[in-house]
Amino acid sequence: MEARRRCQAGMVTAETAVALAALVAVTLGMTWVVAVVGIQARCVDAARDTARAVARGESVGAGEEEGRRSAPEGARITVRRAGGMASVEVVADARPSWPVLSRLPAITVGGHAVVALEPGVS
Numbered sequence: 001m002e003a004r005r006r007c008q009a010g011m012v013t014a015e016t017a018v019a020l021a022a023l024v025a026v027t028l029g030m031t032w033v034v035a036v037v038g039i040q041a042r043c044v045d046a047a048r049d050t051a052r053a054v055a056r057g058e059s060v061g062a063g064e065e066e067g068r069r070s071a072p073e074g075a076r077i078t079v080r081r082a083g084g085m086a087s088v089e090v091v092a093d094a095r096p097s098w099p100v101l102s103r104l105p106a107i108t109v110g111g112h113a114v115v116a117l118e119p120g121v122s
Helices: 002-008 011-056 060-068
Strands: 076-082 085-094 107-116
Touching (some): 011 060
């Protein structure tokens, strides 16, 4: 009986090491998902801010500047006006900031907003 206990004594340590590694991997993955969702939310906010500015009658450049305040770094903003509507799309690449995950490919996220132009704005 004593020999059997000695043979299994290291199994708990090995199982704990594997479980701990899996827990760290899941935690990193969940943190990355939360970061991507945050970047996507910033893209939606930037699209909304830009569309609102253009709908008020500001120039496209001024509207883009308004959107850049809330957009993630490196975001691309596209503004279209047609038929009394302003349509704005904001797209950004989400990359992990941790050195361990920096080799992963970027995830492209974005936001879109469409608003009616104010009366008198062409």
